[in-house]
Amino acid sequence: AQSVTQLDSQVPVFEEAPVELRCNYSSSVSVYLFWYVQYPNQGLQLLLKYLSGSTLVESINGFEAEFNKSQTSFHLRKPSVHISDTAEYFCAVSDPVSSGSARQLTFGSGTQLTVLP
Amino acid sequence: DVKVTQSSRYLVKRTGEKVFLECVQDMDHENMFWYRQDPGLGLRLIYFSYDVKMKEKGDIPEGYSVSREKKERFSLILESASTNQTSMYLCASREGTSGRNTQYFGPGTRLTVL
Numbered sequence: 001a002q003s004v005t006q007l008d009s010q011v012p013v014f015e016e017a018p019v020e021l022r023c024n025y026s027s028s029v030s031v032y033l034f035w036y037v038q039y040p041n042q043g044l045q046l047l048l049k050y051l052s053g054s055t056l057v058e059s060i061n062g063f064e065a066e067f068n069k070s071q072t073s074f075h076l077r078k079p080s081v082h083i084s085d086t087a088e089y090f091c092a093v094s095d096p097v098s099s100g101s102a103r104q105l106t107f108g109s110g111t112q113l114t115v116l117p
Numbered sequence: 118d119v120k121v122t123q124s125s126r127y128l129v130k131r132t133g134e135k136v137f138l139e140c141v142q143d144m145d146h147e148n149m150f151w152y153r154q155d156p157g158l159g160l161r162l163i164y165f166s167y168d169v170k171m172k173e174k175g176d177i178p179e180g181y182s183v184s185r186e187k188k189e190r191f192s193l194i195l196e197s198a199s200t201n202q203t204s205m206y207l208c209a210s211r212e213g214t215s216g217r218n219t220q221y222f223g224p225g226t227r228l229t230v231l
Binding site: 004006009032034036041042043044045046049051090094095104105107108109110 | 121150157158159160161162165175207209216217219220221222223224225
């Protein structure tokens, strides 16, 4: 079974500072990897995803994540954060090979990013 | 834009009541999902449906049932609400069955069971 570990439940950071949100997964097969973001009082929305090919993926608002197969990690980074980035961030994994429920998303426990002025 | 709507943002019910949570998507997606979100636990899958009248249990189906009579609508039913079902409930939809496709989420229903 797949599992996702987000090591930090809370990450406070000052505006314009860099940030890294950590995500590790456990799976014995190839995976699809996702980062979703949840702004206050909203549902989740996709930030970026890795399916195959280049291990570095980027979002339109300056976030990037790198797939590291040897370390089974998919950490999310941004070089300079804004107040508006304050949100909860969820890492998720799905298995491209299995069928049925095994192809559903498994989520981590989430990381609350708080950007301070 | 994909739109997933949920019937209520906030709901307060009493123990033992039957509760219906409704979800509607407007993109003709085959797959629909119900999750509950609890602090420190992330999102956990309750049920999902891959077609009309088709459903499959997720990781925590106990105490819940679902109904999908039309493609655009997926309902979550709490037959007899209990206090441990107080939570945020999120509905999602997805085109096709591939795990590579994006799930689109509704705004959530915060259910409190007293």
